[in-house]
Amino acid sequence: MADNFMEEYGKETSRDVSMRTKKYFSDLFSLEMPLGRMMKMMPGMLKFMMHGKDTREDLFKFMPQMMPMMKEAITGKKEG
Amino acid sequence: MLEQVKDWDDDFYETFKPIAMGFVNEAEKCLQCGKCTGQCPAAAVTPSYNPRKIIRDLVYGNVKRVLSSVELWQCFFCSGCYSVCPMDINFPFFVFMFRLAAMNEGYGWEDVKQLEGYAEKSYLKDGITVSTFERNPFVMDNIGDISKIRVEAGLPPERTVSPRGIAEINMISDLSGMTAFMKQIGGVELLDCTTCTDEQAKRCKTKPMPSKVGKIKTHHRYYNYGEPGGKKNAEAR
Numbered sequence: 001m002a003d004n005f006m007e008e009y010g011k012e013t014s015r016d017v018s019m020r021t022k023k024y025f026s027d028l029f030s031l032e033m034p035l036g037r038m039m040k041m042m043p044g045m046l047k048f049m050m051h052g053k054d055t056r057e058d059l060f061k062f063m064p065q066m067m068p069m070m071k072e073a074i075t076g077k078k079e080g
Numbered sequence: 081m082l083e084q085v086k087d088w089d090d091d092f093y094e095t096f097k098p099i100a101m102g103f104v105n106e107a108e109k110c111l112q113c114g115k116c117t118g119q120c121p122a123a124a125v126t127p128s129y130n131p132r133k134i135i136r137d138l139v140y141g142n143v144k145r146v147l148s149s150v151e152l153w154q155c156f157f158c159s160g161c162y163s164v165c166p167m168d169i170n171f172p173f174f175v176f177m178f179r180l181a182a183m184n185e186g187y188g189w190e191d192v193k194q195l196e197g198y199a200e201k202s203y204l205k206d207g208i209t210v211s212t213f214e215r216n217p218f219v220m221d222n223i224g225d226i227s228k229i230r231v232e233a234g235l236p237p238e239r240t241v242s243p244r245g246i247a248e249i250n251m252i253s254d255l256s257g258m259t260a261f262m263k264q265i266g267g268v269e270l271l272d273c274t275t276c277t278d279e280q281a282k283r284c285k286t287k288p289m290p291s292k293v294g295k296i297k298t299h300h301r302y303y304n305y306g307e308p309g310g311k312k313n314a315e316a317r
Contacts, residue, residue, distance in 0.1 A: 044254020
């Protein structure tokens with residue numbers, strides 16, 4: 001078992017770790033909407049839609065704003 | 081093992097700043113005056129915790145040391161350091177961001193595991209962040225059961241959130257990825273003293289217990305900024 005953090009990381013340098021960290025945050029804060037991300041959101045929206053009539057109406061009001069995002073997710077092309 | 085030049089990634093902070101969406105700012109202005117550490121309540125009880133050194137390591141790019149440290153997890157977000165900083169550096173934001181980064185590296189999951197109860201038992205089910213299964217003993221002894229006081233004041237005994245509110249909370253939680261995150265935490269199981277080996281027990285005096293677990297690999301963290309709790313305290317234990 002490693003005795004300190006230097007041994008724990010072994011040959012990996014801070015540059016390697018920082019590249020990984022930066023990649024993690026750029027994915028986390030990315031505004032792009034790939035299909036996988038969209039699919040993860042679907043169950044939440046469905047649950048909300050199934051909750052009642054008023055929630056369904058609310059969600060449909062929001063639909064026009066969501067359509068470009070959904071199109072982008074499905075076609076993979078950015079509009080505008 | 082000696083530190084090498086490669087262990088300091090001097091471009092890190094400059095390249096990280098634009099990615100971090102403004103959460104991590106102005107650390108390059110740090111004077112290393114140590115006011116943050118001087119007033120820090122966490123540093124008063126755990127002397128190895130030192131915000132000044134953490135900022136120094138981040139600006140000079142010793143990412144390995146910061147992410148693998150126990151000290152990163154000792155801040156409790158009182159923001160005292162921010163209020164006294166002459167350069168207005170918002171250190172709690174740094175801690176917030178780098179805890180996420182540390183978790184990405186596989187450190188600190190055992191601390192986050194403690195939130196599972198709050199999230200699953202209370203927040204997603206009842207929409208309440210303050211758990212009903214926890215009561216402050218001081219309040220219980222001195223004021224009595226809050227639910228009775230609430231009833232006297234004409235309120236329901238427990239705080240309640242409308243079904244619609246709970247549906248909204250669940251949707252927001254799903255959309256933001258929090259539900260998935262909580263499921264991930266659910267996969268974490270911690271080792272305790274009854275299951276550890278002699279070797280682990282020996283190390284336990286100076287290092288936190290190792291935790292190994294489910295789908296998430298949780299690493300040892302190290303006291304990278306000094307003796308845990310000061311040398312005197314470590315011996316007294």
